[in-house]
Amino acid sequence: MGVAQKLIRGADRLLDWLICIALLLALLYGGYALWDNFMIYRNTDLDSQIMKYKPTPSNPSLSELQAINPDVCAWLTLDNTHVDYPVLHGTDNSRYLNTDFYGKYSLGGSIFLDYRNSADFTDSYSLLYGHHMDGGAMFGDIVNFENETYFTQHQTGTLILNGKTFKLEIYAVLHEDAYQSPMFQNVGNAGKYAQRLEYIKQHAVQYREIGTTVNDQILAMSTCASATTNGRSILIAQMVEENDAGGQ
Known part of the structure; x- marks a missing residue:
């Protein structure tokens, strides 16, 4: 060879x-x-220990959850969706972006309240954030509300605090730019609340009239919308406090 x-x-x-x-x-x-x-x-699925301590309208207590993580400020449920999570409140908006309930790194992060908001949800306008995960995990179902049929079939939820329960009346969803939308500005009790309500009405992808006024509190829930660069889907609900732990 x-x-x-x-x-x-x-x-x-x-x-x-x-x-x-x-x-x-x-x-x-x-x-x-x-x-x-x-x-x-x-890691975006809640383990049995957390679900065991999930509060109810008849027993609105976060004490067991706060014993594990004192940053817990509420429990959010959107009826007939995958949204059923504790809400965390950090000292900035990056704290729980990639951190789970136990304080460990997690790409899915946690549902968290804007650091500018009061943790007792006494503000006129409270803003929650959550990642858009496949399978509806975290805030993955929020973008579905941009569909008219889905929007009309999913209009209620619950926000439970220590000793207090709010019924959520979902009435709008917006598709906004993360860096330009006024929905991410003046969070809390800052002025121009009437203008915010009008902005929601004028820019909503889906909207239903429920008589929301400047005397009402609203909860906004924001997540990424992959259809556009820097896009965000923002779900809007009116917060209606129940008269007592057992209901209205």
């Missing part, structure tokens, strides 16, 4: 090995990606 043939055969074997290594690396990467994706979404 000539030298040239030996070199060709050696090159062929090397190429075969390189192909095998490349395929193996691709399989390993694919397996890791699947595992990583599974872990991301598993």
Whole structure:
């Protein structure tokens, strides 16, 4: 066998090995990606310990949850959706962006209240954030409210605090820019509340009239909307306090 043939055969074997290594690396990467994706979404599911302490309108207490994490300020439920989570309140809006209920790193983060808001939800305008996760996890279902049929079929929810329950009357959803929308400005009890209510009415993708006035409190729930760059879907609900722990 000539030298040239030996070199060709050696090159062929090397190429075969390189192909095998490349395929193996691709399989390993694919397996890791699947595992990583599974872990991301598993971490967005609440474990049995947290669900065991979920408050109810008849027993509106967060004490057990706050014993685990004192930053818990409420429990949010949107009826007939996947939104059923404790609400956290940090010292800034990055604290729970990628941190779970236990204070551990999690890509899915937590549902959290804007740091500018009062943790007792006494503000006229309170703003919640949550990631848009597949399968409806976290605030993944919020974007569905932009669909008229879904919007008309999902119009209620509950926000439970220590010793207090608010019924949520969902009445609008907006599609806004994260860096330009006034919905992310003047959070809390800042002025121009009447203008905010009018802005919601004029810019809503879906809207129903329920008679919201400047004397009412509203809750906004914001999540990413992948359809546009920097897009956000913002769900709006009027907060109606129940007269007592047992109901209205």
